[in-house]
Structure formats: C-alpha cells, structure tokens
Amino acid sequence: MDSPEEDSDQDWSQAWDKDLLTESEVSRNGPTVVDQHISGPSQQNGSRYFENEVKKEEQVNRKIEEQMRKIPKLTEATIQQGVVIADKLLADLESSRDLSRTIVHIDMDAFFAAVEMRENPKLKNIPMAVGGNDMLSTSNYLARRFGVRAAMPGFIAKKLCPGLVIVPASYDKYQAVSKDVRAILSQYDPNMCPMSLDEAYLDITEHLEKRKQFTEEQRTYRRTLTEEEVCTCGADDVGKIPASQMDETTECENISFDSEDREIVTIRCATCSKQKCLGDEVTTFGISAEEAVREMRFRIHTATMITASAGIAPNMLLAKVCSDKNKPNGQFVIPSTRQAIFEFVRDLPIRKVFGIGKVSEKMLTAVGVTTCTDLYNKRGLLYHLYSTISFNYFMRVCIGIGSTRVERDYERKSIGVERTFSEISKPAELYKKCYELSEALTEDLSKEQMLGKTVTLKLKLSNFEMRTRSHTQIQYISDMESIYDAAKAILRQEIQGASPAPLKLRLMGVRMTNLISEGEVTKQKTISGLFKKITTKTQSDVDHSLPVISQLESVNSGHIPEQSNDNERFSVTIDNCHRDQFKTVESSMDIDPRKNFCTPAREPNNEGNVIPGSSPKIVEQFDTVYSTDNSLPECFGEKNGQQLECRSVSMASDDGLEANLGRDDTNKESRSSLFGYVSHVKTDQDQLNKSVFWKDCMTDSQLGGHCVPKLNDVMEGVFCGKERGDTECSENDKSDTELDEHQDYTASVEKSFQITKERNVNNSSPIGSRFLKPDVTKSEQVSQSRDLCDMDSMCVDKVKGLAESCETYCCTQVEDCQKYECPVCCKNLYFRNLNLFTEHIDECLARKCVTDEDRALKLESPNNQKILNSGSGLDKHGSVRANDVSEKYAQQHAEESELSAPSTSTNSQDILICPVCNAPQRKSNMVLFNQHVDACLNRQTIKEIVQEDRPTGKRLSSGHGIQTPSKKQKTVHKASSNTLSNMTILGFFKGKN
C-alpha cells in the first residue's frame, strides 16, 4: 500500500511531552537550580530554558497547592451541595442530548511529513521530521517510534534518532494539499468546518440520507495502485484473499470488490500481501456512516496520496477523540446510543479530551481525577474548585456531550508575526527587528484586507521569560507607519524599563487584534462621517467620531452572534471562582470547537471606548510617538541588515533528500494561519543524508509492522528480537555517497541493533478483544499493523513488578500484534497499535507507578546526579544531597545504583545504552531510564552539575496564580425536568464502580 506503510504505532507521544524534561527534573518540594558549566552559547540557552521551565513548573505546583488547601475547608455538606447542583446540570444536559446527528472528525496523518514524503518518496522509508534543528512541526510515524514528535526540538530529536532526516517546512505545499482534501470533504458536508490545515469536522447526517438513494456507481471509486503497492518480492505463493479477511482499518477495509472488477485486484502475494499486478483498485462503498467515511478517506488517499484518520460520533467532542483512536489511516465509530457513549467515555483519560492539557491534567490528577468517570465521581468537589465554565465543561465531558453544530462562522480575531533569533540587545537591533515585524504584519493585514486597533508587542527575553505589551489605538490602522509607530513606542518603553540593563531578547512578535475588515471600516467611516456632520460638537475630530464608530462596531462586527456561540473547544482554566452565572443547559450545550473555552456568560467585547483603555503613561508615550517620524531609526542605516541571527546549516542533497540542520531566521518561512498562509520562505539547502541505515532496517517494519524498535530499544541500541535478515533491503536503494557517508555509522548501529520480528502466531483469539477481527490471516498480520486492537491486548512473559496493576492487559495469546515493553511496568505486551500501547503506559502512569514527585525525587537523588553527569560518562559524579525518600523511591534508588554499575552477569538484553551519554543503564526500570535520558537530553552538554537550593518566590507570586475563589454566585440552576435521566447516569457510574 502506498501511504500507510507507517505503522500504527501511536507513538510515544505521551512519553514525550514537550515539557517532560522539565517535569521530570523539577521537584515539587522545592526544585534545585541546576547550574552548569558554560562552554558555549548553546549550553547557556539550554540552561536558561531549563531554568525558565523550573519557574513555570513551580508556579503550577503552587497553583496545585493552593487548590489542595481549599479542600479541607470544604465540608461534606458543602460538597454535597455541589453534587446536587452537578446532578441538576447533568440531568438537563442529558435531557437535551442530541443523538440525531452523525459527526465526523477527519485528521490527516502526520500531515506535513506525509506531504514531504509524497514529494520525495525517498523519505518514506526513513525516520523523518518537518521543521528545523530548533523545532519540529511533526514527524513521520517511523520517527515517532523513536520518540520523535511534534513540538520537539530538532537537536533533541536527533539524539533520540541519529538517522533522523529533518526537512524544512513548505507551507504552500501543505495548503495546496489541504485545499484538495477540503474539496472532497465539502461533497459530504458543504458546511464542513476546517479546524486547521489538516483537520475538519463534518456533519454527514444529510449526506447519509441522500446516500441511501445513491446507485452503486455513485458509491464506487477507483484508485490506481502505485508501483510500491504492487508485490515485488517475486514469491510464488500467490493467494487470493477474500475481502472479508482484509484488514479492517486500512483504506481497503470492508471493501466490497465489484464483481465486475478485474481479478487482479484481489490477487495478493501471501508473503507481502501486496497486490500482484499493477491495476486499479475499484471499490464500492456501502451506505452506512462508516462506509461513507471510508469512502471519504479512500478518496482523500486517491487524490492526495496521503492518508487520513477519522472519528465518527454523535457530537464533535467525541468525534475528535475518536479520530485519534485508530491513527494512522484508521477510523473509529461511537454508535449513537447513550450506552455506547458511556462505555467509551467511562475510562477515557481526561488528557485525551480536547482542551485538557498538561497543566489541567496535573491539577485534576492532584484531586484524584484522571478519567472521565472520575470527573463524575468528584463532581461535588470540582464544583467548588473550578470556574463555572470549567465545571460545566467537565460535566459535559463526563457524560460525553458535545456540540452537534458544525458550521463555518470563523472570524479572525488576530493576526501576528513573531520571530526567534539569536540574542540581541542593542536598541538599534531591537528597533530594526520591530520594524521588520511591523512590515510583515502590515503585509499580512493587507492580504487579509483587515485593519486593527490593538497592537501587541510580544517579547521573549533571553532567559525565556515572556512578556506582552499592548496598546489600543484611537483608530483602526493597517498601514506600516502606524503599526510600526505603535510597536516602536511599546518597545521603547520596555527598553527604558529595563534600563540601565540592556533588554536582551530572543524573540519578538507584533500582533494586531480588535480586527475589522476593510469593508466594515469604510462602512463605518461613512456612517460616522454622517454623525460627525450632525453632531458638530465640542470634541476634537478624532474623539467625536469615536463613540459612534464604536457603537456601530459592536453591532456590525458580529460580536453578539459570536457571543451566542458556545464553545466546545475548551481549555480548562484552573481558576476557581464561578464568577459567571450558571449557564442554562440550552446555551451551554452547543459549543464551538474552534474556541478554546466555553464562554457562556461573557459579554461581547465592545470596542466602543471613547478613550482607549490604555494606561495614562502609555497614552502619553504615544502622544509623543504620533508626532514623530515614521521612518526607520537612523541606526538602521548602519549596516547590519544581514546580520545572521542563527546559524544555519540547511542542506539538500541532489536526490532531493533534505536535512535541515539549522536555521537562519532571515530565511525562515513563516507559517500560515489556520486558514491561509501569510508569509514566505526561502531556505538554503545543502546536502546531508543520514538515512541509509533506516532504509535497511525500517522498510520491513513499515511493511510488516513487526519490527518495533521502541524508543528505549533504540536508545539501548537493541531492537528486540528482529533478525538482521528481516530488515534487508535492496542495495540499489542506496547511493554510493550514502554508503560512504554512513558506512561507519551503519556498521556500528547494525552491530548493536538486533532486529527481530516478534510475532506470536498463536491462533487462539485474544481475550476480550472487542475490535479485533477473529479471522485475520497470517499474511494480513503483516500489513495490518495499524489495525485497531482492543484494550485487552495481550501481554506475555516477563511479569515484573506492577504485574497486578496491569492485569487487564495480560494474556498469553498473541496474534498479529506488535510487542512492546512498557517502560513503566516493564512487561512485554502485545498491542495492535502504538496508540493502545501508549494508553497502556498512561494507565500505568496513572496508577501512580510514577508520579512527578517520584521523578523529582529521583532527580535529586545522588544517583541521578550521577546520571545527569553522565554526559561525559559514568565516571563523573555530581554533588550529592541527602533526600528523604519515599519507599518507592528507595526502591528505585536501589535499582538505580545497580544501573550505574551493571553486573557482568547482566544479560545484554537488559542493558540500555543512553543515547545521549552512552552510559549503560539497566532496562529493568524503564522509568528511571527514561528519566535518565530526559535529564541527559536536557543537559547533554553539561559538564558538571552543581546542586543548590533555589531561591524561592522570586517574582513568581506576582498576581496570576490561582486566586482564592471569591464568593461565587452560582445562580440556581434551571430546575431539572429530568431526574430520571440523571438517575440513569448515576446508575451507570455507580454500576461501574
């Protein structure tokens, strides 16, 4: 098959959180500052970054502590009150549940990477990512096996996966593909709602009605197979695989081949399961929702050569979660019944829910909420701990209610440009940056034909501290001069504020908000002109026109309708007071997933201020600015225009393989907004290709999905079990240069990597496999690695530690699954996709096998210091500090001691080599190992670590932590008319527990 050769691993996504490094290295009880030897600017940055992360972490911890402090103050009766209110809300939500719609969420697989792989097929069989050395936008599924993922710095990704090829992003290409995809989706729902370049919601209810009348022909699509999809292994064992046995979640799933179709369509090689001859794949789809969505995905694949995944559910909230369930190239359905929804939602980790991110998860976990059922069980408490918006959302989530209104009412709220660069501090340089950004913003505004009133300057200090400063203008502006003037004035203030110290920046951004379209503004000008004439008054010109304009704005710019949109997209705020009134169920029911929060009680943000609401001092500043020249600061003339702000070693080889090893921000392509591109790119490219080895060893895994080099295996340099022969690919695939360049590299890797197919072909059915097809042939196993597998996936052998807690996964029967070793419970498990494996890890973690505290403790442990020092080997030792340790920690500690000095009798399979410091680590405790690697990655260049107590409190308590909930006025919730449904909910959850 063409696209989905990437396997179904969901990845180690959970294991790598953007912030994991920090998280694992920060103690909740008072982090330590890690000082480091500074041997270069990059290390300096690493340290600054880290320190900033520590700060942020401390702040979150404080928030949590504050939250926890509230709990003892709540009496049983108080909590019970919360329960009563929650129950009323739930009852109302339940009574208004709409199961009549069929909502689909479509999400392209590894989108940017997939586009790049399509453009350059050589990238298909190697781990690759899109982005730069500083940051990756995404990675292909092959790279994800190594832990490489979106929002990971490229240089760290390279540590995890030295063969990683990084391709610079080309947004125009992605936008073009996105357009093609949308064209197809529109045929299923003309009101389809794109959420980003690679995502969209559809309501296919109407389509399904029409579809019932479709002729077969209207449901039949043809796709020409590519050469890659045709068997080349030359085996004689040609077998005809009945459609009924085909992989259910590949794009061929449930395909009912046209009886008229040529036989070649179904003749497949029994070894590689690819089609034997070139030809068309002709497929007639059914009339069900699932069939319609398969058709959709089939057509997307046909048109773009890129696969998509989909979720089908009665509402957007659920559809979104579903689309991730069977990624890549799969789909998942939640039938439109309450029962099915409850079953789905019951054990759903809250983190999977849109809008619940890392911080929210942590805060909720602190009060014992990790699953949606927990949300229900703790509803009385949550009512008191969280804001109305958050609480309402939690209640909706826990019974699986989301918006059913898919509509396109997108209205842009802001346009901005920001750039990261190597540190600058000279005012001249700062102003120049500001000028360039203003210029770019002006261009973007012009493209969008918009004006704005509020200019926000965003600054990231060289210590990674973020600052935003904004000012609302008297009038709408869009011209370069006005924008630059505004931005310049703010910048000047910041420079002056920092003085006499220099303002050292690593990022600057300029954003315009309070937008209005050109059309609107002319309309308003006309009307205001009219008013001006009528009300010739005492005010100045500027002033007297404003109130009128503003009032009109609030009507014209659609704020009221916007307000009436509720939101499904939600970001849990950990703020606690219910300042808002309890929303009636009706209004809080329908939520717009494009917005992060539910906004039930918020009034439209009228821009109608007579006087701009800036602080007097700023106004003063601006007064002077307005009269100044709009030109560049003189210093620009100096030269320096081409100052290279970041080293760039971006390369492209002749054959098109590209690797971007750095960035020159003058060449950086700016990104698109969700719905369009605003800027431009150029990237210097040279050549570099480190991919040969991966062609060798990954091809098989892609095809068969059984070579499963786990992140830790990779680190360790040992792929469990796979024989070398299995991974061989044609030498023809490699160019001589490639071979030369990587001879040593591949040789050394090959030496340490033993790759084996771990396949258990026991024919017994997996226990409790709800999704697994019973009649999967052996050959299919090879190709259906991304297939859906039940949570009750199987676990074999090695029952170490934590076995009990993982009971649900245990099974001795394994069929067509991949073997994974859980880094938490250390068991070998078989899953049909990485997603399920990841879920397992989540579960293990949720069982508190590893808590952040553990990690923090571990971090502070003497042994950990040793590990952290291991960037230069095991012989270095950090300073040691006594810790009080939990029992668990003590145990880990003990194990870790062994890690540092593995006994000679240790089986080589039990040794992991840290990919960063090369130090051997015991595999038995993957948690520690992961922590070790995290630490190493974060400080790979650290020569020495000095541990010292962190000064507390420093400016962190300033204002914006969780505020003590002021008196909440939650109005009495609309009386429930449906106690019965609530009883059912109660019964459901109670029955479960």
Place this chain on the structure above:
DNA sequence: GGGTGTGACACCG
C-alpha cells in the same frame, strides 16, 4: 456593578 483594556496563561495544530 457592568464594561473595557491589559497581561498572563493554557491550549491547540
């Protein structure tokens, strides 16, 4: 007490 502007945060892709 409501509206507005502002800054910090959280979150998503």
Place this chain on the structure above:
DNA sequence: TTCCACGGTGTCACACCC
C-alpha cells in the same frame, strides 16, 4: 556545526471608568 517555533483561540484577574 546545529541548541526549545509560530500560527492561532479563549479565559481570568485586575485596574479603571462610568
């Protein structure tokens, strides 16, 4: 050699004004 992006959205607290 390279060294943590950038495009967005929404919420909340607070100060200030009327």
